[in-house]
Amino acid sequence: MHDRERHTAARLERVLAQRIRPALYPLRRPLAVTAWHVPGEPVTVDHAFAADYEPFDPGTPWGPPWSTMWLHLTGAVPADWAGRHVDVLVDLGFTDAWPGFQAEGLAFDALGVPVKGISPRNHHVPVAAVAAGTEPIELFVEAAANPMPMPGFRAWPPSPLGDRATAGTEPLYRFEGADLAVRDEAVWHLIHDLDVLSQLGDQLPPGQRRAEIWYAIGRALDALDLHAVNATAQAAREVLAPVLARPAHASAHLISAVGHAHIDTAWLWPLRETVRKATRTFATVTQLATEYPELVFAASQAQQYAWIRERRPQLWQRIAKAVADGTFVPVGGMWVESDTNLPGGEALARQLIHGKRFFLEAFGVETREVWLPDSFGYSPALPQLARLAGNDWFLTQKLSWNAVNRIPHSTFWWEGIDGTRVFTHMPPVDTYNAELTAAELNRAQTQFADAGPATMSLVPFGYGDGGGGPNRDMLERARRLRDLDGSPAVTIRSPAEFFAAAQAEYADAPVWVGELYLELHRATYTTQAKTKAGNRRSEHLLREAELWAATAALHRGAPYPYERLERVWQQVLTLQFHDILPGSSIAWVNREAREAYEHIQAELEELIAEAATALRGSAPSASNAVLNAAPHARDEVVVGAFADGQALPDGRHAAWASAPALGIGALGAYSGPPVTVASADGRTTVDNGLLRVVIDGDGLITSAVDARSGRDAIAAGQRGNLLQLHPDHPNNWDAWDIDPHYRNTVTDLTAAQSVTVVADGPLLAAVEVVRVFGASTITQTYRLTAGSARFDVETVVDWRESEKVLKAAFPLGVHTDQATAEIQFGHLRRPIHTNTSWDDARFEIWAHRWLHVGEPSYGVAVLNDATYGHDVTRGPGATTVRLTLVRAPHSPDPQADQDVHRFAYALMPGAGVADATVEGYRLNLPLRVTGAESAYPSLVTSSHPGVIVEAVKLADDRSGDVIVRLYEARGDRAETRLTAGFPMRAATIVDLLERHVAEVAVGDREAAVALRPFQILTLRLSA
């Protein structure tokens, strides 16, 4: 028999485009349209309804970037349309490309209740949703002229569209009209019959099934009279019916299809637009479920629900009902889909706590899966945190973007640094915006890596980012694909149903240990340095605010600021969204993030000051007491300005202080050796008896010898704190990527404009180095204080470079093949050689407060207070640690990082991992000199230095109990004795949501607990 398939496919393509699709709405009549153009930012419904509308004809351009237009639509359904399916069709000027990244609308009824979103492939409003029978139709549409600041998703060239201030005023769209239209049901179903069968026919290998599908399509087209499509569509369907009725093979791959809309909480639009995107999508989905009751729609990110609860009460009621019905399924149990590389340990815990608690309180739903399809790599602290928050499962997708290596499993157990495992699925369909096409389903089946022992995978379907989520077309496909010969079998169900079934059939799935490193987007550790610094600072201020507020509450009866802390936490958590903290958003988002961090920090400083004032009580005079929020006791020099504006006694720049862990100490007299400064032969030597550092005439470190080991941390013949400038031109994603070829070209910034001694002891030695290059200036102040083995580099960069990356290099005299980085609640060792493609791909890594390289009896730590990106390389006689300080990409924010940046990093020769851990807290939690009375004991102390208190706060249930979160930080086993600074009568182990797990024996304000390596333990201490 001759091959007619290609001929039939071409015939189908033309008939569909020219004859069948145009017959879908055979009867149409235009609605009357008037419009009001909002002069500024979006307004309320009441405001919009009261505005003056003017006639608005189809064909009229509208929509300067980021503007809003309200349409008022009126009309009536003709009497002879009664009983038929009638839609309102609104075309704002859509193109067929990328729903979610162009104009969008939200339809309201005449009472101001949101009815449904309007987006490119979902631009109808069923008349049945707004009027009965032939009642008059009245609708309002809030239309948003959202631009696409990254056309075609190419992160170049730079676009001015990412901020209203630079986007211009040219209209982006042309209004095409708003019509009432009758849908022909036979044509509607014929389109989907043909769609599903032709797609399947394309995917199948040559053989019986493929041949019979194409044969049937040909016969169906014969049955269609192209001059009378509406009259003959049903006859064509009848030809296809037997082919559509054939059931799936017994061995068909099982697809759990989950309706979804990945709505980035900010990205190529500001936060305010996300509120509207979520509103439109959730309105669309709840409406769609009335037509397709089998729909299950999974939505993550409590923040987006919270916005709707606050601003759209009628839609909120609809969502609550849909949740109760099982149509709308909260998933993920996180406040937002955060980045997981950069948030600190406590913040990552709070993402889970605030997210889960929101869903519990709002709906009584306990989510059991962490849902992070799109974040840029996954911290190995996450499995333990997920389980401690009551989650059993984890879903991601992003690792399929790896540039080099492929994760070998689709379904596996993911094991974190402490040994906790979480059952994990990475949908082999390789998208979280599926349309349920045969090509996608075939890809899911082909790429499913565990097909021997397992049978099922998950497919999230629906347009994200304002595209409206699932649409009618997808649900029609799903109905036909439930049980169809040649196709995977598609069942719509919730993620929890999928995970329970997948785990039951594959409980012995293979194990992936450690980091899920994304071999892409490595520049997100660095881009938007101010956002990174804002995050780090806010996290540490939150720690301080909670600790001192709890201390003031227990010791002085001061009111605990529950609401304010909750609000600030949620602001910080929202900013950790996976396009905000990583720096991959437009200028508007980055500007708002910088402003938000300033407000957050001001509010937290205020909360800390209020607690300090309460602790000062009625003490007659300021005693210059010192607050230490770090988890270890410290004796050190305090330098610089003090929190509540008090000067040091006698106006010194520096003073000696002693303070207990998490407690209140005092300024005092220093009796140890001073730090001295000596200059000779153009070199400056600073020495405090613990550390001797030599700075040359270029302002570079030629030697750093610690007294304990006598070894020089700087590799022989090399120089430390060498600033290096590389051209930074990634192949694709400017804000996201640093590509390996950046290393091929480098400029060493060795020339110093000045090297000046600015403090010469006895407590503080400081040398200032100024470097000028291009239009940029870097001012660095080296600092060594008496009694400290840490050498600080305070840095101010006036950064005016374009497409360059700045690194600070420390060539260290250490022989090793691995580097240890602090992560959340512990640390992670990574190979630094390039033996395998996996090692080679990890050429840029993230770390939190420190990175350590060492030999068994000697090591060096490089610490920081705002930097996450690093690289570590090996050379003869040296291991070079570099901090990635600042970049200058052009897209999607053309002015990224053009700013004055302030941060500090530090070198600690002779440090072990345990020293690095202690010092990382100190650098990020400087002592505060305050007038507090010093008589109050720390609320809690841990006797074992490796068991670290990460958070002290009052319980969220407002019982007044103290919550203490601890972890074992060395990767060792430890028993510790906790001592409470208040009359503790009971202690219990609780989960992250502070729910009871187990009792702990308590005696005389003490409790003993044992921890396994990197274990996190949360305790509730009751007075």
Ligand SMILES: [Zn+2]
């Ligand atoms: Zn995303």
